[in-house]
Amino acid sequence: MKAILLVAHGSRRTxxxxxxxxxxxxxxxxxxxQFDIVNAAFLELAEVLIPDGIKQCVNDGATSIxxxxxxxxxxxHVVEDIPNxxxxxxxxxxxxxxxxxxxxGASDLMMDLLIASADTAESKVA
Amino acid sequence: MKAILLVAHGSRRTxxxxxxxxxxxxxxxxxxxQFDIVNAAFLELAEVLIPDGIKQCVNDGATSIxxxxxxxxxxxHVVEDIPNxxxxxxxxxxxxxxxxxxxxGASDLMMDLLIASADTAESKVA
Numbered sequence: 706m707k708a709i710l711l712v713a714h715g716s717r718r719t720x721x722x723x724x725x726x727x728x729x730x731x732x733x734x735x736x737x738x739q740f741d742i743v744n745a746a747f748l749e750l751a752e753v754l755i756p757d758g759i760k761q762c763v764n765d766g767a768t769s770i771x772x773x774x775x776x777x778x779x780x781x782h783v784v785e786d787i788p789n790x791x792x793x794x795x796x797x798x799x800x801x802x803x804x805x806x807x808x809x810g811a812s813d814l815m816m817d818l819l820i821a822s823a824d825t826a827e828s829k830v831a
Numbered sequence: 832m833k834a835i836l837l838v839a840h841g842s843r844r845t846x847x848x849x850x851x852x853x854x855x856x857x858x859x860x861x862x863x864x865q866f867d868i869v870n871a872a873f874l875e876l877a878e879v880l881i882p883d884g885i886k887q888c889v890n891d892g893a894t895s896i897x898x899x900x901x902x903x904x905x906x907x908h909v910v911e912d913i914p915n916x917x918x919x920x921x922x923x924x925x926x927x928x929x930x931x932x933x934x935x936g937a938s939d940l941m942m943d944l945l946i947a948s949a950d951t952a953e954s955k956v957a
Contacts, residue, residue: 713904721906728936730943735942766896771952773945775903777935778839780847792912806952809903809935810854814944816861819854819899821940823835824860826897826932 708742708767710758712787713775715747722751725775742767748790750784755787756794759803770800776808783808834893836884838913839901841873848877851901867930868893874908874916881913882920885929895928902934909934 713725742765746758788823839851855871868891872884
């Protein structure tokens with residue numbers, strides 16, 4: 706069983722964290738042909754944290770997990786913190802194949818997304 | 832003249848900030864039919880900061896500016912900090928139309944991007 710663990714930073718703003726869970730729900734519907742399990746986790750400031758998110762995927766029956774960083778840039782969180790946490794947690798699940806996807810900005814689709822997003826700008830200022 | 836100001840958080844990691852400038856360069860090429868000017872700015876931790884980024888667009892000849900937040904979620908930075916800074920700066924440029932685009936996660940294209948990104952996961956852990 707293949708799983709995605711969508712990993713966001715985590716915010717003190719509940720609405721922002723709820724967005725991540727909503728996004729994971731939407732991703733579950735949209736990727737059902739390729740992935741059996743989609744869960745969400747956070748680097749900090751919000752539950753579920755990454756180790757528990759991985760455990761949740763394993764409990765749901767995952768044999769492989771793709772950790773999908775919901776981060777725009779390859780900052781320290783993406784290049785150090787997430788790989789370190791995932792690596793430490795992976796030691797407890799030696800039979801599970803765990804991979805980490807690139808940050809969002811690495812995607813070829815980011816250009817299309819940015820241009821489409823610019824076209825929807827509405828909130829006039831001043 | 833229409834401008835985009837791509838606004839990222841800013842990182843202590845230079846490579847992460849350079850990514851944003853590279854992304855702005857790529858966006859300039861890809862959106863040349865719709866936008867005359869594309870610049871980048873940061874909320875904090877890196878130069879150029881947002882007020883100077885807006886000033887730069889105006890100096891480049893912009894009559895309208897779309898501030899494009901390069902943030903995955905609608906956290907505090909997106910809902911409070913960026914609008915406040917933009918609004919304060921806009922007061923100094925009363926003849927310029929300034930709009931703010933939504934955060935990246937609000938885009939319909941985010942699902943496609945996430946699924947495509949999951950398919951490129953390679954860095955095996957453990």
